[in-house]
Amino acid sequence: MEFTVIQGDVAAESADALVNAAGTSLQMGSGVAGALRRGANGPINEEAVSKGPVDLGGVAITDAYDLDADYVIHAATMPHYGDGRATAESIREATRNTLEKADELGCESLVIPILGTGAAGFDFETGAQLICEEVWSYEPTSLTDVRVIAYSEPEYQTVTDIADQLQS
Template sequence: MEFEVIQGDIAAQSADALVNAANTSLRMGSGVAGALKRAAGSGLNDEAVAKGPVNLGGVATTDAYDLDAEYVIHAAAMPPGGQATAESIRDAVRNALVEADALDCESVVLPAVGCGIAGFGFEDGVRIICEEIDAFRADSLTDVRLIAYSDDDFQAMQRVAEAVGD
């Protein structure tokens, strides 16, 4: 599946679904979760926690509240206080794409799930994410964006995405 690498704040994106890099408890702390929580309002964290816990690699969907999206898909690539693995990143990304497609979303924005506080190596994690997006066969999704916050991460993400696409 075709996808685009972009740079910016995920909480400022407009899409049918935004993916949160979550832990299995679905309690929203810092990083991507913190940015989404601050922009969406307090209801997002409350609804997410009420839907948890989920299995490692699992997802849960909530309303997007004040975000410019219909849904937030919480993709759990790590246990609370733990670290992500290649398998948990692969499962979380695949399950997030399946969920977005099942919700008839046309657009979804994903961060580097498992590569921040979850401790997995950034470029290795992004490679896994890109491979999962590339292999996914969607029914409704036509606009898939992988987002990086910093310029350095954006440059690295673009390099990895180009290598996977070759």
């Protein structure tokens, strides 16, 4: 499986599946969810919410509508109750469940952002380390191309440094 780090907007990417950084209610608000919702140009939020709530670390699948993908995998790293904060375990579990679901769907390509580090408040560098470790150690059945995406140049550099350390 090819594991690369890219910079950009997840909603502008082309892949079999794009990943949404979701809360357990699956309500698509701001950040990654907002970008995907706007790019989908369809009832993706309503479809996502109809499949929730999900457990922390759980995933749900929706159509990608006008996004250049077949599916959006909504990975719940933050609770929509209590403090609303992601944890190391919720990030690891959501990443693992995302990879497994993509394989189950027969996806060959996947683009995943650094889950749990925006509105969910988890430290970006630590979150990137957890996600890269999960991707790096995953043994796929259909996935051949997994791209971890960072939005800004500094975030991209952080994720690239982490990925380089894992691959050396």
